[in-house]
Amino acid sequence: MTSASIAVVAGDGIGQEVMPAAIRCVDAVTAHYDVSLDWREYDWGSDFYRRTGAMMPVDGIDQLSKHDAIFLGAVGTPDIPDTETLWGLLIPIRREFQQYVNLRPARTLPGLTPVLRADQPIDMVIVRENNEGEYSEIGGRYARGTEAEAAIQEAVFTRTGITRVARFAADLAVTRRGSLTSATKSNGIVHTMPFWDEVVAGVVDEVAADHPGLTLRNVLVDALAAALVLRPWDFDVIVASNLLGDILSDLASAITGSIGVAPSANLNPPRRYPSMFEPVHGSAPDIAGQGIANPIGQIWSGALMLDHLGQPRAAAHLVAAFEQALADGVRTRDLGGTAGTEEFVTAVLANIDSVGPTLDAQQEERQP
Template sequence: MTAARIAVIAGDGIGLEVMPAGIRAVDAVAVVHGIALDWHELDWGSDYYRAHGRMLPVDGLDVLAEHDAIFLGAVGVPEIPDVETLWGLLIPIRRAFEQYINLRPVKTLPGVTNRVRTDDVIDLMIVRENNEGEYSEIGGRAYRGLPEEAAFQENVFTRKGIARAARFAGELAAARSGKVTSATKSNGIVHTMPFWDEVVRETLADYPTVELRSELIDALAASLVLHPERYDVIVASNLFGDILSDLAGAVTGSIGSAPSANLNPERKHPSMFEPVHGSAPDIAGQGIANPIGQIWSGAMMLDSLGRRPAADHLVAAFELALADGVRTRDLGGTASTEEFASAVVARVDALADTFAGAAVAS
């Protein structure tokens, strides 16, 4: 059996704490399903930056290209500007490996109270365009230090970039409820957003079973708070998707539980899996961080590697732990990061017979 090569970048802050929990949980389910994983830990991040003046080695992307997937914890520390940490590690990886889809599931979790009043279950997927849009590298500063100092940032939206995000959302929705909501702001942003609307509409016309609804980003953000249960698949630009997924994750209990997958759908390059939360320096080192985002991202990684039964098993395990009352502080409990990870591993074992048939099939 050939082992899947996984590059591990724990990074900074609570990334160093939730990563061991994530690996431990993934390893536990991998044993049940007979999956061989070859973990390669890389000490890249802010400590590497302090020592070398960069977030990863010169040949870092070449090293990552030799792997089947990338498992990332969190990046960033207060004393180093985000422009150095994010643009020195996370964003170059997303772009070099054409990880143009950022997929972020959001749902009500057992035993966790939604932060909004709703009797309905929240279960939605945010499809974020991940390579262009508002996070363009085109721009600059002029007249530095003078009263007329100015900054320029160019948004870049291409027909190809929009269409492939819309297509991914359409295919996802066709397998779910058949409903896609497109985030826009075409009443105020007069060039890029009408173009976004046009390409999304044209692309989803190829999916006759999918119903498309466009909503202005401000109204959509408010509606996600008031009526989150109404949404199924949301497709959004880089910036809008980033904001909406954090908001939706908080609505369902805690951003600490939110996972994400940076996908290269064609599998030409490795995809990257990371929790939505940041490095959380305010709680780093205390052992209380919620590891669900990392564990759930690990399940998404297993799914991407063609091991869906194992992915479903791992999700079921952490959901059972939550249902049994094991929760970290951000979810109203008292469990430490390590205690929650141990609870998940125990439930992986407890559910092994339930998933035994799937394990054989996988």
């Protein structure tokens, strides 16, 4: 039996609801593949902050380092500034564990009516640089409360940071349709963005030497945002800086149906440290506790985690199970349906048993 240790941080708001729902689904699917996950729950988040003045204990990173992966729910609450909740939990985990790739797939899901006209199926992955760029800690506020008050925020782009995320994106594109798009704003941001363009192009040239089918196009981010709305099916893999990737990935998720379905993986590709898996949606305090939260983002993040742990068949099985629920018309309110969290999970659990034989048959057909 294969086993792995998973740190669980359900966090705030609907995280407390979608996390146990997703764990039930992950456990149900791993039972089919002789995989055992040891879940270790940590009660960190806004309630922990109210009790202790911190989002996690001083040795929190050390505790998490003992696990194979981290499964995160949602972080944030209206009465605590985001500078405390995000910079006290999520961002330190990403940076201390060098999770420099934020992977966000977005694609057309069965049974969902697209928000926009969709002439063709959408299937893209956004690779967001996750450790530097525009989200640096360098800067400050000056002359507070005076007419001369100013705020300065420095963006930091390193050759190492750009190279490693560009190589990940290029390698990923090679395994898909071979098309890589780089988001830039080099016509307006005159230092960091031309540097980004140069390093990305150099990396792609190296990868393309062994994979001549790989193509790269640089697109200004404003034009890219418009193209995602008008022709999202044209895109395969998009690589972007921290800020641009954050914005574009939310847009891509909304286009495909709802940000509530969007998963993400914060990856340390060399696997020296644990990677973290979380839905893109926030804590949604306006619907927390009502039993209506969409669990797909958390479930799909669980599938990304299984794939990272070396269980691609279990991951595909879990995705097929929630896609079948959608195809059967079981949808939460954000997707235009009436199902609650529990009703959707019940459908997924039933499908885990029923779609397994179909997946096995498809696998056999692919064998040479």
